Amino acid sequence: MNISMHTIMIGSLLTSPIAGFLQCDSVEPSDEPGWVADADADAEGIIALESLFDGEVPAARSFKQQELSLKQLGKFVFFDKISVPKGKQGCVSCHDPAAGFTFPDDKVNQLQVAAPGAVPGAVGSIKAPTNAYVRNLPLQEQCDPSGLPCGGAFWDGRAEGNVDPVIAGATTHAGVEVFEGSAVLEGLFAQFLGPVADQALQPFPNPVEQNISPKQVCAHVAKAPYSLLYRLAWGEKIDCTDGGFMLSFKRIAVALSAWQSSDEVNSFSSKRDKALAAEIGLEGENVAFPLEGLTAQENLGHELFYGKAGCAACHSNTPVLGAEDPNKEGLDPGELYTDAAYHNIGVPRNPSIPGPPGSPGFGARTGDPDQLGLHKTPTLRNVDKRPYKGFVKAYTHNGWFKSLESLVHFYNTADVSSAGATAAKFGVTRCDPSKPDWTEAEALAANCWPEPEETGTLAIGVQFGDLDLTLAEEAALVAYLKTLTDTKTVKPPPLLQ
Numbered sequence: 001m002n003i004s005m006h007t008i009m010i011g012s013l014l015t016s017p018i019a020g021f022l023q024c025d026s027v028e029p030s031d032e033p034g035w036v037a038d039a040d041a042d043a044e045g046i047i048a049l050e051s052l053f054d055g056e057v058p059a060a061r062s063f064k065q066q067e068l069s070l071k072q073l074g075k076f077v078f079f080d081k082i083s084v085p086k087g088k089q090g091c092v093s094c095h096d097p098a099a100g101f102t103f104p105d106d107k108v109n110q111l112q113v114a115a116p117g118a119v120p121g122a123v124g125s126i127k128a129p130t131n132a133y134v135r136n137l138p139l140q141e142q143c144d145p146s147g148l149p150c151g152g153a154f155w156d157g158r159a160e161g162n163v164d165p166v167i168a169g170a171t172t173h174a175g176v177e178v179f180e181g182s183a184v185l186e187g188l189f190a191q192f193l194g195p196v197a198d199q200a201l202q203p204f205p206n207p208v209e210q211n212i213s214p215k216q217v218c219a220h221v222a223k224a225p226y227s228l229l230y231r232l233a234w235g236e237k238i239d240c241t242d243g244g245f246m247l248s249f250k251r252i253a254v255a256l257s258a259w260q261s262s263d264e265v266n267s268f269s270s271k272r273d274k275a276l277a278a279e280i281g282l283e284g285e286n287v288a289f290p291l292e293g294l295t296a297q298e299n300l301g302h303e304l305f306y307g308k309a310g311c312a313a314c315h316s317n318t319p320v321l322g323a324e325d326p327n328k329e330g331l332d333p334g335e336l337y338t339d340a341a342y343h344n345i346g347v348p349r350n351p352s353i354p355g356p357p358g359s360p361g362f363g364a365r366t367g368d369p370d371q372l373g374l375h376k377t378p379t380l381r382n383v384d385k386r387p388y389k390g391f392v393k394a395y396t397h398n399g400w401f402k403s404l405e406s407l408v409h410f411y412n413t414a415d416v417s418s419a420g421a422t423a424a425k426f427g428v429t430r431c432d433p434s435k436p437d438w439t440e441a442e443a444l445a446a447n448c449w450p451e452p453e454e455t456g457t458l459a460i461g462v463q464f465g466d467l468d469l470t471l472a473e474e475a476a477l478v479a480y481l482k483t484l485t486d487t488k489t490v491k492p493p494p495l496l497q
């Protein structure tokens with residue numbers, strides 16, 4: 001392509017929606033001598049960049065601008081349907097912002113739970129968790145004061161984020177090779193390496209997900225209208241040659257991680273966040289619950305969550321996640337509602353998920369039979385976010401639970417042994433094991449809980465299951481969970497709307 005053609009292309013970009021997109025996200029100019037990679041760019045590239053920035057964004061290219069480009073690239077790739085067959089599936093197909101970044105089809109949530117892939121008939125084996133508020137996931141086992149495993153992305157943590165796997169079978173690592181020795185790039189973007197970047201390498205080539213090879217992903221992004229963002233972020237054109245595509249693919253994964261760590265995805269804009277921020281504004285360090293901005297019922301739910309119901313033992317930041325002290329009071333504005341650790345809460349088998357039974361979780365990775373059934377504690381942020389009232393979400397790794405009400409009732413009464421006084425009070429028993437597969441609806445109708453799918457390291461009877469909550473207290477906990485719904489909802493970038 002000669003220079004004039006290139007300028008024409010950029011010119012048309014500026015009148016296209018991408019220009020608007022860049023403008024919306026304008027950033028503070030910085031004095032830092034950014035864009036060092038410019039030195040290597042050819043004359044054509046420099047002209048292209050200057051045309052793009054002309055009048056639209058700060059003329060002085062800055063590190064901040066470069067980071068923003070990386071995040072924007074990640075956003076476009078997240079919303080773009082990059083798959084084989086073509087145009088069938090993107091990250092957003094299973095992680096819809098309007099559903100709290102979980103699966104957007106409630107017929108699937110009610111039945112098979114596992115998402116269909118791009119190929120007709122292909123289907124996964126586990127529920128899509130939210131991909132928001134996972135930016136602080138620690139590396140596998142970095143956070144291990146107690147001897148219990150923690151860290152990593154996926155329900156079983158196999159996207160470890162480590163250079164050398166801690167546990168055999170960890171997924172491919174996107175490491176410092178993506179910086180090709182550039183200290184500037186490393187200084188800017190190393191923060192986005194880790195479990196979430198490693199995770200992003202997985203869905204594209206997965207035959208039951210996007211089903212597209214890394215080389216084809218590279219070629220798609222190279223031809224996409226937003227490909228310039230790759231160049232703005234990394235300082236060079238995307239390289240899809242045989243020797244280059246793998247590095248480019250990893251850089252795309254780093255971009256996905258960068259966007260998923262952005263304030264746009266992690267907006268902290270829920271009713272709880274606003275009520276807490278307002279009170280901190282008034283009271284400063286003396287802030288305490290109950291909060292003015294929450295109803296009496298929601299405040300009660302909060303008190304139970306961090307108190308009698310014991311939810312915060314697992315659904316609260318541990319020190320490794322950034323809190324100085326385990327945040328038992330619930331006063332941390334950055335509360336992530338997860339310990340990033342693995343527990344077996346005793347979810348029953350979900351007979352509606354196609355394929356072989358069971359989701360052994362963490363234990364299948366370590367080969368330790370006592371660790372079967374351990375799954376990563378999900379964040380509770382946006383757990384009630386849904387596109388419309390009455391939309392059914394699926395909860396826990398296999399989606400057996402369909403409502404927050406029943407899951408909270410389970411936490412309250414799951415201990416159906418002779419020790420379980422709360423279960424006895426409610427008349428809840430063990431479901432008849434001679435019928436192997438109970439759906440949630442059947443179990444609720446029979447007032448029983450089925451056998452857990454896996455019984456190793458069960459937390460029932462140890463940390464919960466006999467909470468002595470009244471129905472009003474259960475309802476208060478649910479009301480509190482509903483205050484964790486972000487009021488902001490990410491919209492697709494203009495070009496892909």
Ligand code: HEC
Pocket residue numbers: 078089090091092093094095115116117124126127128129130131134152153154155156196199200203204208209210256
């Ligand atoms: C076909 C549906 C589907 C698609 C497409 C998909 N995901 Fe997922 N995602 C899932 C499922 C299912 C899991 C859980 C898998 C597991 O734990 O084994 C998951 C897990 C994740 C996690 C881990 C969250 C955590 O807390 O550990 C992140 C992050 C994520 N996906 C981001 C993405 C990105 C980025 C893309 C696009 C490149 C993508 N997903 C495409 C279904 C999907």
Ligand code: HEC
Pocket residue numbers: 129130305309310311312313314315342343344345346347375376377378379380383394395396397398404407408411412459463464477481
């Ligand atoms: C022992 C640790 C532990 C305790 C205590 C605990 N949880 Fe959980 N919670 C988990 C784990 C682990 C999962 C995922 C389990 C799975 O999928 O198998 C989970 C899942 C959930 C989910 C489903 C989230 C989703 O996206 O699917 C909700 C809601 C929830 N817990 C709320 C609560 C509430 C409310 C309490 C207090 C009554 C509580 N939890 C107590 C560890 C815990």
